[in-house]
Amino acid sequence: MSYIEDIFSVTGRTALVTGGSSGIGRLIAEALVRAGARVLIASRKGQLCEEAAQALNALGASGRAEGFAGDVSTEPGVNALVEEVRRRTDTLSILVNNSGRTWGAKFDAVPYKSWDYVFSVNVTGPFALCQGLMPLMEKAATKDNPARIINIGSVAGVIPVDNDTYSYVASKAGLHHLTKLLAHNLASKHVTVNAVAPGPFHSRLMDQAAQAGADQSKYTDNVPLKRWGELKDMAGIILFLCGAGGSYVTGAVIPVDGGLTTNSGPG
Numbered sequence: 569m570s571y572i573e574d575i576f577s578v579t580g581r582t583a584l585v586t587g588g589s590s591g592i593g594r595l596i597a598e599a600l601v602r603a604g605a606r607v608l609i610a611s612r613k614g615q616l617c618e619e620a621a622q623a624l625n626a627l628g629a630s631g632r633a634e635g636f637a638g639d640v641s642t643e644p645g646v647n648a649l650v651e652e653v654r655r656r657t658d659t660l661s662i663l664v665n666n667s668g669r670t671w672g673a674k675f676d677a678v679p680y681k682s683w684d685y686v687f688s689v690n691v692t693g694p695f696a697l698c699q700g701l702m703p704l705m706e707k708a709a710t711k712d713n714p715a716r717i718i719n720i721g722s723v724a725g726v727i728p729v730d731n732d733t734y735s736y737v738a739s740k741a742g743l744h745h746l747t748k749l750l751a752h753n754l755a756s757k758h759v760t761v762n763a764v765a766p767g768p769f770h771s772r773l774m775d776q777a778a779q780a781g782a783d784q785s786k787y788t789d790n791v792p793l794k795r796w797g798e799l800k801d802m803a804g805i806i807l808f809l810c811g812a813g814g815s816y817v818t819g820a821v822i823p824v825d826g827g828l829t830t831n832s833g834p835g
Contacts, residue, residue, distance in 0.1 A: 691742050744765065805822060
């Protein structure tokens with residue numbers, strides 16, 4: 569194994585990526601498969617996960633993917649997902665909490681129900697999944713090669729860039745803070761916990777906005793690097809955090825946003 573492979577490889581490790589059939593989750597799943605991992609892909613739309621796994625396996629990479637249904641929006645859904653993962657593997661080295669929801673409305677029109685709708689997937693679900701899968705992660709973890717949890721937050725949880733998504737930005741800020749607490753409390757179990765805060769990447773949520781007639785150019789107008797995020801951008805940070813090179817990093821919230829969080833205001 570070369571020096572670079574030694575730093576970034578995840579060969580032989582088993583990962584779960586929620587919401588991995590499309591968007592950022594799909595990019596993460598592909599990165600892990602290409603780097604040698606066995607990747608379990610789960611979302612509410614099991615058929616799409618199966619199709620994504622088939623497409624990833626067709627790449628001819630050293631890793632493999634498996635797709636199936638999994639719902640993190642309810643307690644029964646999380647419990648069922650945990651049982652399905654247990655059925656498929658005895659250990660879990662990597663958990664990527666990527667599933668997400670949003671809700672956009674002007675201040676006066678935000679319904680009460682939007683908060684539970686968004687928080688159940690963006691905050692409660694990831695925490696409950698960490699709880700349920702921790703025994704499998706502890707089996708995979710060692711002092712020198714910890715198990716890894718990566719929570720997919722958002723630049724919107726760092727700076728207020730989404731003006732009318734109140735429950736979403738609050739949930740992502742909450743997930744970032746939860747990441748730090750989990751990192752502190754799970755260190756003794758040899759589990760690292762970090763968050764990635766993406767800027768504009770093409771995703772299911774972005775595609776829905778486009779279908780609704782939104783001008784997608786607005787998403788990169790304020791990005792200093794003036795472009796959308798790509799596979800290589802997400803792959804680089806994920807493989808760093810999951811590989812040997814990231815084994816001493818925990819409790820970090822890392823923006824992958826083209827410099828969007830450097831914006832301090834007009835001028």
